[in-house]
Amino acid sequence: MVMEATRRMGFSANPLSLTVPDSVLESLLQDSGYHDLLDHRISAVSPMSPSSSSSATEAKPPTALSAQLVAVFSLLTINPFLKLSADDFSGDTPTWTTSFFGDSDFYSFPSSSHEARNRVHENVKRFARNYVTLFILFFTYELFEMPLALLGFVTSYAFWELFKFCVDRWESNRHPLIRKILIRVALCATVSFLSFLNVQIAVFYALAISYAVVILHGGFRNLSLSEKQS
Template sequence: MVFSSNPLALSVPDPAFESWLREKGYLEILDQRSSDLHRISTAAAGDGAAATSVSASSGGSDNSNAATHIPTFLPYGAFVSCFSYLKILISLLTLNPFAKLTNDDFAGNTPSWTKAFIGSFGSYSFPTSLDQARLRTHENVKRFARNYASLFILFLACSLYQMPIALVGLLLSLALWDGFKYCGDHWKLDQRPVLRQTLVRVAQCATAVILFFSNVQVALLYALGVSYAVLVLHASFRKLTPAKQPSQSERSRRIPKK
Protein backbone atom coordinates (compact mmCIF):
# COMPACT_ATOMS: atom_id res chain seq x y z
CA MET A 1 0.00 0.00 0.00
CA VAL A 2 1.67 3.23 -1.19
CA PHE A 3 0.44 6.68 -0.24
CA SER A 4 0.51 9.23 -3.03
CA SER A 5 2.11 12.61 -2.38
CA ASN A 6 -0.24 15.57 -2.19
CA PRO A 7 -0.32 18.88 -0.27
CA LEU A 8 -2.60 17.42 2.43
CA ALA A 9 -0.83 14.11 3.12
CA LEU A 10 2.66 12.67 3.42
CA SER A 11 4.08 9.79 1.41
CA VAL A 12 4.74 6.90 3.82
CA PRO A 13 7.32 4.28 2.75
CA ASP A 14 6.20 0.66 2.82
CA PRO A 15 8.69 -0.48 5.52
CA ALA A 16 7.65 2.35 7.83
CA PHE A 17 3.98 1.61 7.26
CA GLU A 18 4.49 -2.09 8.00
CA SER A 19 6.38 -1.26 11.20
CA TRP A 20 3.54 1.02 12.27
CA LEU A 21 0.99 -1.73 11.64
CA ARG A 22 3.01 -4.23 13.69
CA GLU A 23 3.43 -1.81 16.58
CA LYS A 24 -0.29 -1.01 16.65
CA GLY A 25 -1.32 -4.66 16.36
CA TYR A 26 -3.07 -4.36 12.97
CA LEU A 27 -1.66 -7.68 11.78
CA GLU A 28 -4.78 -8.55 9.80
CA ILE A 29 -4.03 -5.60 7.51
CA LEU A 30 -0.53 -6.95 6.87
CA ASP A 31 -2.04 -10.32 6.04
CA GLN A 32 -4.53 -8.85 3.57
CA ARG A 33 -1.85 -6.60 2.11
CA SER A 34 0.42 -9.57 1.37
CA SER A 35 -2.41 -11.35 -0.43
CA ASP A 36 -3.29 -8.25 -2.46
CA LEU A 37 0.31 -7.62 -3.49
CA HIS A 38 0.75 -11.24 -4.56
CA ARG A 39 -2.46 -11.14 -6.59
CA ILE A 40 -1.45 -7.90 -8.30
CA SER A 41 2.07 -9.13 -9.06
CA THR A 42 0.76 -12.45 -10.39
CA ALA A 43 -1.75 -10.71 -12.64
CA ALA A 44 0.92 -8.30 -13.92
CA ALA A 45 3.34 -11.15 -14.61
CA GLY A 46 0.64 -13.09 -16.43
CA ASP A 47 -0.31 -10.12 -18.57
CA GLY A 48 3.33 -9.40 -19.37
CA ALA A 49 4.08 -12.98 -20.32
CA ALA A 50 0.94 -13.17 -22.45
CA ALA A 51 1.84 -9.94 -24.23
CA THR A 52 5.37 -11.21 -24.86
CA SER A 53 4.01 -14.46 -26.27
CA VAL A 54 1.62 -12.61 -28.56
CA SER A 55 4.29 -10.21 -29.79
CA ALA A 56 6.67 -13.08 -30.49
CA SER A 57 4.05 -15.03 -32.35
CA SER A 58 2.93 -11.99 -34.36
CA GLY A 59 6.34 -11.85 -36.02
CA GLY A 60 5.26 -14.80 -38.16
CA SER A 61 3.48 -14.58 -41.45
CA ASP A 62 0.13 -16.01 -40.38
CA ASN A 63 -2.17 -16.18 -37.39
CA SER A 64 -1.67 -19.90 -36.92
CA ASN A 65 1.62 -19.24 -35.14
CA ALA A 66 -0.14 -17.00 -32.63
CA ALA A 67 -2.66 -19.72 -31.95
CA THR A 68 0.24 -22.10 -31.43
CA HIS A 69 2.32 -19.93 -29.08
CA ILE A 70 -0.36 -18.46 -26.81
CA PRO A 71 -1.61 -21.71 -25.26
CA THR A 72 1.96 -22.75 -24.39
CA PHE A 73 2.04 -20.08 -21.71
CA LEU A 74 -0.92 -21.49 -19.82
CA PRO A 75 0.60 -24.88 -18.82
CA TYR A 76 3.87 -23.16 -17.91
CA GLY A 77 2.10 -20.67 -15.66
CA ALA A 78 0.09 -23.40 -13.99
CA PHE A 79 3.28 -25.40 -13.39
CA VAL A 80 5.03 -22.40 -11.82
CA SER A 81 2.00 -21.69 -9.62
CA CYS A 82 1.77 -25.32 -8.44
CA PHE A 83 5.50 -25.43 -7.79
CA SER A 84 5.36 -22.25 -5.67
CA TYR A 85 2.43 -23.64 -3.65
CA LEU A 86 4.27 -26.93 -3.13
CA LYS A 87 7.37 -25.04 -2.01
CA ILE A 88 5.35 -23.12 0.58
CA LEU A 89 3.77 -26.35 1.86
CA ILE A 90 7.17 -27.96 2.29
CA SER A 91 8.51 -24.81 3.94
CA LEU A 92 5.79 -25.07 6.59
CA LEU A 93 7.74 -27.99 8.06
CA THR A 94 10.62 -25.63 8.84
CA LEU A 95 8.47 -23.22 10.84
CA ASN A 96 8.49 -23.20 14.62
CA PRO A 97 4.85 -22.45 15.50
CA PHE A 98 5.66 -22.06 19.20
CA ALA A 99 8.33 -19.36 18.75
CA LYS A 100 6.16 -16.57 20.20
CA LEU A 101 3.99 -18.72 22.48
CA THR A 102 4.05 -17.79 26.18
CA ASN A 103 2.34 -19.04 29.32
CA ASP A 104 0.08 -15.98 29.31
CA ASP A 105 -1.52 -17.20 26.08
CA PHE A 106 -3.11 -20.08 28.02
CA ALA A 107 -4.38 -17.85 30.82
CA GLY A 108 -7.16 -16.11 28.91
CA ASN A 109 -10.57 -17.35 27.84
CA THR A 110 -10.95 -19.95 25.10
CA PRO A 111 -11.96 -18.31 21.80
CA SER A 112 -15.25 -19.34 20.27
CA TRP A 113 -14.96 -22.59 18.33
CA THR A 114 -17.47 -21.58 15.65
CA LYS A 115 -17.00 -17.87 14.98
CA ALA A 116 -13.36 -17.37 15.99
CA PHE A 117 -11.57 -20.71 15.55
CA ILE A 118 -13.40 -22.29 12.60
CA GLY A 119 -14.90 -19.18 11.05
CA SER A 120 -16.45 -19.16 7.59
CA PHE A 121 -15.23 -20.45 4.25
CA GLY A 122 -13.85 -17.01 3.42
CA SER A 123 -11.69 -17.06 6.55
CA TYR A 124 -9.14 -19.33 4.85
CA SER A 125 -6.73 -18.78 2.00
CA PHE A 126 -3.49 -20.31 0.81
CA PRO A 127 -0.48 -18.34 2.10
CA THR A 128 1.15 -16.51 -0.76
CA SER A 129 4.65 -16.55 0.75
CA LEU A 130 6.62 -18.07 3.58
CA ASP A 131 6.64 -14.74 5.42
CA GLN A 132 2.86 -14.60 5.35
CA ALA A 133 2.64 -18.22 6.51
CA ARG A 134 5.04 -17.47 9.36
CA LEU A 135 3.07 -14.38 10.40
CA ARG A 136 -0.23 -16.27 10.36
CA THR A 137 1.18 -19.29 12.21
CA HIS A 138 2.79 -17.34 15.05
CA GLU A 139 -0.18 -15.06 15.64
CA ASN A 140 -2.88 -17.74 15.28
CA VAL A 141 -1.04 -20.09 17.63
CA LYS A 142 -0.92 -17.34 20.25
CA ARG A 143 -4.59 -16.50 19.71
CA PHE A 144 -5.94 -20.07 19.63
CA ALA A 145 -3.50 -21.72 22.05
CA ARG A 146 -6.27 -23.06 24.27
CA ASN A 147 -8.18 -24.43 21.28
CA TYR A 148 -5.13 -26.32 20.04
CA ALA A 149 -4.49 -27.69 23.53
CA SER A 150 -8.08 -28.93 23.69
CA LEU A 151 -7.68 -30.61 20.30
CA PHE A 152 -4.54 -32.39 21.52
CA ILE A 153 -6.41 -33.72 24.55
CA LEU A 154 -9.24 -34.85 22.26
CA PHE A 155 -6.86 -36.67 19.89
CA LEU A 156 -5.07 -38.27 22.84
CA ALA A 157 -8.39 -39.46 24.28
CA CYS A 158 -9.39 -40.92 20.90
CA SER A 159 -6.06 -42.72 20.53
CA LEU A 160 -6.31 -44.12 24.07
CA TYR A 161 -9.85 -45.25 23.32
CA GLN A 162 -8.55 -47.22 20.35
CA MET A 163 -5.75 -48.70 22.52
CA PRO A 164 -7.27 -49.97 25.81
CA ILE A 165 -3.95 -51.40 27.02
CA ALA A 166 -2.34 -47.97 26.71
CA LEU A 167 -5.24 -46.45 28.65
CA VAL A 168 -4.80 -49.02 31.43
CA GLY A 169 -1.06 -48.35 31.52
CA LEU A 170 -1.61 -44.62 31.79
CA LEU A 171 -4.09 -45.07 34.62
CA LEU A 172 -1.67 -47.40 36.42
CA SER A 173 1.08 -44.81 36.13
CA LEU A 174 -1.15 -42.08 37.54
CA ALA A 175 -2.24 -44.39 40.36
CA LEU A 176 1.39 -45.23 41.13
CA TRP A 177 2.37 -41.59 41.57
CA ASP A 178 -0.79 -40.81 43.52
CA GLY A 179 0.06 -43.68 45.86
CA PHE A 180 3.62 -42.41 46.17
CA LYS A 181 2.35 -38.97 47.16
CA TYR A 182 0.02 -40.50 49.76
CA CYS A 183 2.80 -42.65 51.23
CA GLY A 184 5.16 -39.69 51.26
CA ASP A 185 2.71 -37.63 53.31
CA HIS A 186 1.86 -40.57 55.60
CA TRP A 187 5.46 -41.65 56.25
CA LYS A 188 6.79 -38.05 56.30
CA LEU A 189 9.43 -38.73 53.68
CA ASP A 190 10.34 -35.05 53.59
CA GLN A 191 12.31 -35.69 56.76
CA ARG A 192 14.15 -38.58 55.06
CA PRO A 193 15.60 -37.14 51.83
CA VAL A 194 17.75 -40.18 51.02
CA LEU A 195 14.84 -42.63 51.29
CA ARG A 196 12.55 -40.26 49.40
CA GLN A 197 15.03 -39.87 46.52
CA THR A 198 15.45 -43.65 46.33
CA LEU A 199 11.69 -44.21 46.16
CA VAL A 200 11.37 -41.53 43.47
CA ARG A 201 13.91 -43.34 41.30
CA VAL A 202 12.11 -46.65 41.83
CA ALA A 203 8.77 -45.04 40.89
CA GLN A 204 10.31 -43.51 37.77
CA CYS A 205 11.69 -46.88 36.64
CA ALA A 206 8.35 -48.58 37.34
CA THR A 207 6.51 -45.87 35.38
CA ALA A 208 8.88 -46.24 32.42
CA VAL A 209 8.34 -50.01 32.36
CA ILE A 210 4.55 -49.65 32.54
CA LEU A 211 4.42 -47.03 29.79
CA PHE A 212 6.75 -49.01 27.54
CA PHE A 213 4.91 -52.31 27.70
CA SER A 214 1.48 -50.68 27.45
CA ASN A 215 2.50 -48.69 24.31
CA VAL A 216 1.44 -45.37 25.77
CA GLN A 217 4.21 -43.71 23.77
CA VAL A 218 2.54 -44.83 20.53
CA ALA A 219 -0.74 -43.19 21.49
CA LEU A 220 1.12 -40.07 22.58
CA LEU A 221 3.09 -39.84 19.33
CA TYR A 222 -0.10 -40.34 17.30
CA ALA A 223 -1.88 -37.54 19.18
CA LEU A 224 1.14 -35.25 18.85
CA GLY A 225 1.50 -35.90 15.12
CA VAL A 226 -2.15 -35.35 14.27
CA SER A 227 -2.54 -32.29 16.49
CA TYR A 228 0.68 -30.75 15.14
CA ALA A 229 -0.43 -31.25 11.53
CA VAL A 230 -3.83 -29.71 12.28
CA LEU A 231 -2.17 -26.82 14.11
CA VAL A 232 0.26 -25.95 11.31
CA LEU A 233 -2.30 -26.23 8.50
CA HIS A 234 -5.04 -24.37 10.34
CA ALA A 235 -2.74 -21.61 11.63
CA SER A 236 -1.07 -21.01 8.26
CA PHE A 237 -4.28 -21.09 6.19
CA ARG A 238 -6.43 -19.13 8.67
CA LYS A 239 -6.56 -15.45 7.81
CA LEU A 240 -5.70 -13.00 10.55
CA THR A 241 -8.71 -11.17 11.90
CA PRO A 242 -8.98 -8.42 14.51
CA ALA A 243 -9.06 -9.68 18.08
CA LYS A 244 -12.18 -7.56 18.60
CA GLN A 245 -14.36 -5.62 16.26
CA PRO A 246 -13.39 -1.93 16.34
CA SER A 247 -15.94 0.77 16.88
CA GLN A 248 -16.98 3.21 14.17
CA SER A 249 -14.65 5.93 15.50
CA GLU A 250 -11.73 3.47 15.63
CA ARG A 251 -12.40 2.32 12.07
CA SER A 252 -12.44 5.93 10.86
CA ARG A 253 -8.95 6.61 12.19
CA ARG A 254 -7.58 3.07 11.81
CA ILE A 255 -5.46 3.77 8.71
CA PRO A 256 -4.46 7.09 7.17
CA LYS A 257 -6.21 7.78 3.90
CA LYS A 258 -4.33 7.10 0.70
Protein backbone atom coordinates in the same frame (compact mmCIF):
# COMPACT_ATOMS: atom_id res chain seq x y z
CA MET B 1 22.39 24.76 -21.18
CA VAL B 2 18.71 24.00 -20.91
CA MET B 3 19.50 20.45 -19.85
CA GLU B 4 22.01 21.69 -17.30
CA ALA B 5 19.50 24.14 -15.82
CA THR B 6 16.86 21.45 -15.66
CA ARG B 7 19.25 19.13 -13.85
CA ARG B 8 20.09 21.82 -11.31
CA MET B 9 16.42 22.56 -10.66
CA GLY B 10 15.64 18.90 -9.89
CA PHE B 11 14.40 18.12 -6.40
CA SER B 12 16.86 16.40 -4.10
CA ALA B 13 16.01 13.84 -1.41
CA ASN B 14 14.79 15.24 1.86
CA PRO B 15 17.45 14.48 4.51
CA LEU B 16 14.78 14.62 7.25
CA SER B 17 12.59 11.95 5.65
CA LEU B 18 12.19 8.70 7.60
CA THR B 19 12.52 5.35 5.88
CA VAL B 20 11.22 2.38 7.86
CA PRO B 21 12.41 -1.08 6.76
CA ASP B 22 9.77 -3.66 5.97
CA SER B 23 10.80 -5.91 8.86
CA VAL B 24 10.52 -3.06 11.38
CA LEU B 25 7.13 -2.00 10.03
CA GLU B 26 5.80 -5.55 10.23
CA SER B 27 7.07 -5.87 13.80
CA LEU B 28 5.32 -2.63 14.76
CA LEU B 29 2.05 -3.78 13.21
CA GLN B 30 2.34 -7.16 14.92
CA ASP B 31 3.13 -5.71 18.36
CA SER B 32 0.33 -3.15 18.04
CA GLY B 33 -2.25 -5.81 17.26
CA TYR B 34 -3.02 -4.71 13.68
CA HIS B 35 -2.96 -8.24 12.31
CA ASP B 36 -5.53 -7.46 9.63
CA LEU B 37 -3.34 -4.70 8.17
CA LEU B 38 -0.31 -6.97 8.42
CA ASP B 39 -2.09 -9.79 6.61
CA HIS B 40 -3.26 -7.52 3.79
CA ARG B 41 0.13 -5.85 3.51
CA ILE B 42 1.99 -9.15 3.18
CA SER B 43 -0.51 -10.34 0.58
CA ALA B 44 -0.08 -7.14 -1.44
CA VAL B 45 3.68 -6.78 -1.17
CA SER B 46 4.82 -10.38 -1.55
CA PRO B 47 3.91 -10.76 -5.25
CA MET B 48 5.81 -7.53 -6.02
CA SER B 49 8.99 -8.37 -4.15
CA PRO B 50 12.00 -8.47 -6.51
CA SER B 51 14.06 -11.62 -6.80
CA SER B 52 17.79 -11.50 -7.35
CA SER B 53 19.17 -13.50 -10.26
CA SER B 54 22.74 -14.16 -11.22
CA SER B 55 21.94 -14.82 -14.87
CA ALA B 56 21.81 -11.99 -17.36
CA THR B 57 18.47 -13.05 -18.80
CA GLU B 58 15.32 -12.19 -16.87
CA ALA B 59 13.25 -15.15 -15.69
CA LYS B 60 9.53 -15.22 -16.14
CA PRO B 61 7.58 -14.13 -13.04
CA PRO B 62 6.00 -17.03 -11.14
CA THR B 63 2.30 -17.53 -11.51
CA ALA B 64 -0.10 -17.14 -8.60
CA LEU B 65 -0.65 -20.90 -8.46
CA SER B 66 3.05 -21.70 -8.24
CA ALA B 67 3.55 -19.05 -5.54
CA GLN B 68 0.72 -20.56 -3.51
CA LEU B 69 2.16 -24.05 -3.89
CA VAL B 70 5.54 -22.84 -2.69
CA ALA B 71 3.86 -21.16 0.28
CA VAL B 72 1.96 -24.36 1.15
CA PHE B 73 5.10 -26.51 0.98
CA SER B 74 6.94 -23.96 3.12
CA LEU B 75 4.58 -24.83 5.98
CA LEU B 76 6.62 -28.00 6.47
CA THR B 77 9.68 -25.94 7.41
CA ILE B 78 7.95 -23.65 9.92
CA ASN B 79 8.38 -23.96 13.66
CA PRO B 80 4.84 -23.13 14.84
CA PHE B 81 5.87 -22.71 18.48
CA LEU B 82 8.63 -20.17 17.88
CA LYS B 83 6.72 -17.18 19.30
CA LEU B 84 4.56 -19.12 21.75
CA SER B 85 4.80 -18.05 25.40
CA ALA B 86 3.21 -19.06 28.68
CA ASP B 87 0.98 -15.97 28.61
CA ASP B 88 -0.82 -17.34 25.54
CA PHE B 89 -2.36 -20.07 27.71
CA SER B 90 -3.62 -17.72 30.42
CA GLY B 91 -6.51 -16.14 28.53
CA ASP B 92 -9.95 -17.45 27.73
CA THR B 93 -10.40 -20.20 25.17
CA PRO B 94 -11.73 -18.79 21.87
CA THR B 95 -15.11 -20.12 20.87
CA TRP B 96 -14.97 -23.18 18.65
CA THR B 97 -17.74 -22.33 16.19
CA THR B 98 -17.26 -18.63 15.45
CA SER B 99 -13.58 -18.11 16.29
CA PHE B 100 -11.68 -21.36 15.80
CA PHE B 101 -13.50 -23.10 12.95
CA GLY B 102 -15.60 -20.38 11.32
CA ASP B 103 -16.87 -20.81 7.77
CA SER B 104 -15.20 -21.13 4.38
CA ASP B 105 -14.62 -17.38 4.07
CA PHE B 106 -12.21 -17.56 7.00
CA TYR B 107 -9.66 -19.58 5.01
CA SER B 108 -7.50 -18.87 1.99
CA PHE B 109 -4.22 -19.98 0.45
CA PRO B 110 -1.23 -17.97 1.68
CA SER B 111 0.27 -15.92 -1.13
CA SER B 112 3.87 -16.36 0.03
CA SER B 113 5.97 -18.31 2.49
CA HIS B 114 6.37 -15.17 4.58
CA GLU B 115 2.62 -14.79 4.90
CA ALA B 116 2.25 -18.49 5.74
CA ARG B 117 4.87 -18.21 8.49
CA ASN B 118 3.23 -15.11 9.94
CA ARG B 119 -0.21 -16.75 9.90
CA VAL B 120 1.02 -19.86 11.70
CA HIS B 121 2.83 -17.93 14.43
CA GLU B 122 -0.06 -15.57 15.14
CA ASN B 123 -2.79 -18.22 14.98
CA VAL B 124 -0.84 -20.52 17.30
CA LYS B 125 -0.60 -17.71 19.84
CA ARG B 126 -4.31 -16.91 19.51
CA PHE B 127 -5.66 -20.49 19.50
CA ALA B 128 -3.10 -22.12 21.81
CA ARG B 129 -5.74 -23.35 24.26
CA ASN B 130 -7.81 -24.82 21.43
CA TYR B 131 -4.84 -26.76 20.09
CA VAL B 132 -4.06 -28.15 23.54
CA THR B 133 -7.67 -29.28 23.90
CA LEU B 134 -7.49 -31.03 20.54
CA PHE B 135 -4.29 -32.81 21.58
CA ILE B 136 -5.98 -34.10 24.75
CA LEU B 137 -8.93 -35.33 22.69
CA PHE B 138 -6.66 -37.08 20.18
CA PHE B 139 -4.61 -38.66 22.96
CA THR B 140 -7.74 -39.88 24.74
CA TYR B 141 -9.06 -41.36 21.51
CA GLU B 142 -5.79 -43.19 20.89
CA LEU B 143 -5.85 -44.58 24.43
CA PHE B 144 -9.36 -45.94 23.92
CA GLU B 145 -8.14 -47.60 20.72
CA MET B 146 -5.45 -49.36 22.80
CA PRO B 147 -7.12 -50.93 25.87
CA LEU B 148 -3.86 -52.08 27.44
CA ALA B 149 -2.34 -48.63 27.11
CA LEU B 150 -5.47 -47.08 28.63
CA LEU B 151 -5.35 -49.53 31.52
CA GLY B 152 -1.67 -48.81 32.06
CA PHE B 153 -2.23 -45.05 32.00
CA VAL B 154 -5.05 -45.24 34.55
CA THR B 155 -3.04 -47.63 36.72
CA SER B 156 -0.03 -45.32 36.66
CA TYR B 157 -2.17 -42.36 37.67
CA ALA B 158 -3.64 -44.31 40.58
CA PHE B 159 -0.16 -45.47 41.58
CA TRP B 160 1.18 -41.92 41.75
CA GLU B 161 -1.79 -40.74 43.79
CA LEU B 162 -1.19 -43.58 46.25
CA PHE B 163 2.53 -42.87 46.26
CA LYS B 164 1.94 -39.20 47.03
CA PHE B 165 -0.44 -40.10 49.86
CA CYS B 166 2.05 -42.50 51.41
CA VAL B 167 4.96 -40.08 51.12
CA ASP B 168 2.98 -37.29 52.78
CA ARG B 169 1.79 -39.60 55.55
CA TRP B 170 5.26 -40.91 56.31
CA GLU B 171 6.55 -37.34 56.55
CA SER B 172 9.45 -38.08 54.27
CA ASN B 173 10.35 -34.40 54.13
CA ARG B 174 12.53 -35.06 57.13
CA HIS B 175 14.65 -37.32 54.93
CA PRO B 176 15.00 -35.52 51.57
CA LEU B 177 17.57 -37.99 50.25
CA ILE B 178 15.28 -40.97 50.78
CA ARG B 179 12.37 -39.03 49.28
CA LYS B 180 14.40 -38.22 46.18
CA ILE B 181 15.49 -41.84 45.76
CA LEU B 182 11.92 -43.11 46.09
CA ILE B 183 10.66 -40.62 43.51
CA ARG B 184 13.39 -41.60 41.04
CA VAL B 185 12.69 -45.30 41.47
CA ALA B 186 8.93 -44.79 41.10
CA LEU B 187 9.46 -42.64 38.01
CA CYS B 188 11.68 -45.23 36.33
CA ALA B 189 9.20 -47.98 37.15
CA THR B 190 6.32 -45.94 35.71
CA VAL B 191 8.15 -45.13 32.48
CA SER B 192 9.13 -48.77 32.00
CA PHE B 193 5.59 -49.93 32.69
CA LEU B 194 4.04 -47.44 30.24
CA SER B 195 6.62 -48.26 27.58
CA PHE B 196 5.85 -51.95 27.94
CA LEU B 197 2.16 -51.20 27.27
CA ASN B 198 3.00 -49.02 24.22
CA VAL B 199 1.62 -45.79 25.64
CA GLN B 200 4.32 -43.93 23.72
CA ILE B 201 2.62 -44.97 20.47
CA ALA B 202 -0.57 -43.21 21.53
CA VAL B 203 1.46 -40.12 22.45
CA PHE B 204 3.23 -40.18 19.07
CA TYR B 205 -0.01 -40.47 17.09
CA ALA B 206 -1.64 -37.69 19.10
CA LEU B 207 1.37 -35.41 18.60
CA ALA B 208 1.53 -36.12 14.86
CA ILE B 209 -2.17 -35.42 14.29
CA SER B 210 -2.09 -32.31 16.49
CA TYR B 211 0.97 -30.97 14.67
CA ALA B 212 -0.74 -31.45 11.31
CA VAL B 213 -3.83 -29.61 12.57
CA VAL B 214 -1.72 -26.73 13.88
CA ILE B 215 0.17 -26.34 10.61
CA LEU B 216 -2.84 -26.61 8.29
CA HIS B 217 -5.27 -24.58 10.39
CA GLY B 218 -2.70 -21.94 11.26
CA GLY B 219 -1.42 -21.59 7.71
CA PHE B 220 -4.78 -21.32 5.95
CA ARG B 221 -6.64 -19.27 8.56
CA ASN B 222 -6.85 -15.57 7.70
CA LEU B 223 -5.47 -13.24 10.34
CA SER B 224 -7.89 -10.41 9.59
CA LEU B 225 -11.01 -12.51 10.16
CA SER B 226 -9.45 -14.14 13.21
CA GLU B 227 -8.78 -10.72 14.66
CA LYS B 228 -12.36 -9.58 14.16
CA GLN B 229 -13.83 -12.69 15.76
CA SER B 230 -11.49 -12.80 18.78
